[in-house]
Amino acid sequence: MLTLTEGLIELNVEVVDAEEAIRIAGQLLVDEGLAEERYVDGMVKGYKEVGPYIVVAPGIAFPHARPEFGAKKKGVSIVRLSHPIPFGHPTSDPISLVCALCGTDSTSHIEMLQALAELLRDEEKLHTILNASTKKEILDLI
Template sequence: MLNRRVLEKQAIMLDVTAKDWEHAVRICGEILVKMGKVNPTYVDAMISNIHELGPYILIAPGIAMPHARPEDGVIQEGISLVVLNKEVAFEPGKEFKVLIGLAALNSESHIDILQKVAEVISKANSIEQLKNATEHDEILQLFNEKEEH
């Protein structure tokens, strides 16, 4: 049984102030850079993708999942999580307060991470817990709980 932690404590930042969506995405990406998961080019690609494709990274009410392609600089797969102290908008009606940065090595490797993220955000109370989290452990518990099968 592989008991892999989906999210590590050092990948979480709480009560973050971001001046706009671009700043928020950059903060989220920089965590992945600091953890050695991606090269700085990956963070730029995350932002370029949103400029090109629009706010396609909104995956649930108030939750955005910035990412780019593996060839944009992924070293190792992983996720980062940022909770802003107040919502930021891509445009009116497209606000978010939580960012889950995704680094995937290829199109298959991150399926288990995405399943876990989907499991967490599919529960209405989990989204509220994420948005209002004040402790790293609250978030770690949401993501890393049911790992034993």
């Protein structure tokens, strides 16, 4: 089960690149008290060092960092971009949905990955998230 609040959702966000998208998604986690600032840096560092491994499906990225980078509570943020941007993935670019994961241990990380994957595999639910005009529409869905 995913716990989500309006403070963890941003819609139609303008970004210039993947790093900015990751930072915005991570900052939502920080602002809601789920992670320390350094967690955001850990997410960006992972992306820069390992590449677009966080792209899990066409148009969708799940940035995250290891718990020791400052994860305080488990949670997820959802950032829908106003325009899709490349993350460097050969087959799943461009990305329009960035869901930042914050897990306090490997078990919670895997549970959130599974819950999000299940949610986004449902074409109707994914369509709702990609086309919602309000945060409440997404909250009602989840």
